[in-house]
Amino acid sequence: MRFKGKVAIVTGGASGLGKATALRLAxxxxxxxxxxxxxxxxxxAVEEIRAAGGTAEALHIDICVEEDFKTxxxxxxxxxxxxxxxxxxxAYTAPEAISQDTDILEIPVDIWDRIFEGTVRGTMLGCRHxxxxxxxxxxGSIINTASMYGVDAFYKMPAYGVSKxxxxxxxxxxxxxxGREGIRCNAVAPSMITTPLLEASIPAAFIEMNAEATLTGYLGTPEDVAQAVAWLASDEARYITGHVINVDGGSTAHLATYSDARRFYDTPAQG
Ligand SMILES: NC(=O)c1ccc[n+]([C@@H]2O[C@H](COP(=O)([O-])OP(=O)(O)OC[C@H]3O[C@@H](n4cnc5c(N)ncnc54)[C@H](O)[C@@H]3O)[C@@H](O)[C@H]2O)c1
Structure with a gap:
């Protein structure tokens, strides 16, 4: 019961990574x-927490609206x-925006602005309030959700990556x-994690290729991210601040040739 007596808020807490953290903290x-x-x-999600014996409240926050954070x-x-x-x-992940986040030659400027503003300004507003x-x-402890696309550049989704x-x-x-006011602030940078957002926005064949590029051989779950967030939120991490934990199965640890190298060295020589 690391969080007995603690009060927490999780934005995007109704699904995916946020829901897993909400359940874990509760x-x-x-x-x-x-x-x-x-x-x-x-x-x-609140009903699920209460059914398991926890205490939770449903809050309306659109991260694009400052008043929602205040209230x-x-x-x-x-x-x-x-x-x-x-x-x-x-994050600002409206499907119609994400589908147009192709490359910087093609992305409509207003979509760039909406993704960038929504995610960066929304995260800033959360920190502020x-x-x-x-x-x-x-x-207290703030944990922001970044992404491996904010750590290393990806071929597509420039507005998403730059905002992360x-x-x-x-x-x-x-x-x-x-820091001197007792505020710790850290981030998690997940790789592809199996959530509704992932399934809605990334083709299945490409998801499979990403699993290949992990050092674990499989994609992480929302609970894998929630465990890292919970540790950062806890007093066990009292000396950890200003850091990013890559929760990515090692996806960002290796050279870009990793998948090719495995095929090259692990395929028996022909003839
Ligand atoms: N799933 C992944 O592979 C992955 C990887 C790296 C980072 N992330 C990041 O993790 C976070 C959560 O993603 P997820 O995969 O759990 O997605 P998800 O779609 O499963 O859940 C996102 C939740 O956020 C809510 N939401 C959307 N727009 C909002 C807004 N403007 N204000 C408040 N809530 C809003 C949705 O209603 C939903 O409940 C995002 O910041 C995403 O960029 C996800």
Missing amino acids: SEGAVVGVADINDSAAAA AIARMVDGYGKLDILHNNA AILAMRPNGG AAVIHLTKQVATAF
């Missing part, structure tokens, strides 16, 4: 605000006295500016 004793743009899915965080502080943990996880709530209580790189820098900036 199962270890935290009161969890499941914040999402999808109210019915957030309510369903939702105030609700948790009024109801439970404080905020200790924010998993700042949602969490810090304002955590400060009076001596601090900005999330990584924002993480370090927040850690630097507010």
Whole structure:
């Protein structure tokens, strides 16, 4: 029960990585605000947590709307006295925007702006309002969700990748500016993780190729990311701040020729 007495909010908490974190934190004793743009899915996640004996509230947050952060965080502080943990996880991933995030010659500028603004500004707003709530209580832990596409460049999705790189820098900036006020800020950078977003936005054959490029030989699950987030949120990580943990099965650890090299060296010589 690492989080007994702690109050947490998870944005994008109704599905995928966010839902896994919400369930994990609640199962270890935290009161969890499941914040999402999808109210019915957030309510369903809250029901799941309560059915398992946890405490949770559904919160409406669209990360593009500053007022939503203010209202939702105030609700948790009024109801439970404080905020200790924010998993700042949602990104602007509207399917019509992501499908047009092809390359910088083709992407409509307004789509670039929407993805960049939604994700970077939304993550910044989460940090801003969490810090304002955590400060009076001596601090807290913020974990932003970046992506391996923000660590290394990908062939497609430039607006998504550049916005996630900005999330990584924002993480370090927040850690630097507010460390002396007890605020820790870290990020997780997942590789492909099996979630509804992944299945909706990436072709199955390409997902399989990504599994090939991991050092584990398989893709991670939302729970793999939630474990890392929970550790960063916990007091066990009290000396860890301003860092990015690549939760990626080693995808970003090796040379680009890894999959080719395995085929080259592991295929028995012909003739
Ligand atoms: N799945 C992956 O492979 C992967 C890899 C790296 C990073 N990520 C990142 O992880 C995060 C979660 O992705 P996921 O795969 O769990 O997706 P998901 O689609 O399963 O869940 C995302 C949740 O966020 C909510 N959401 C969408 N737009 C929102 C907004 N404007 N405000 C608030 N909530 C909003 C959705 O309703 C949904 O409940 C995102 O930041 C994504 O970029 C995912």
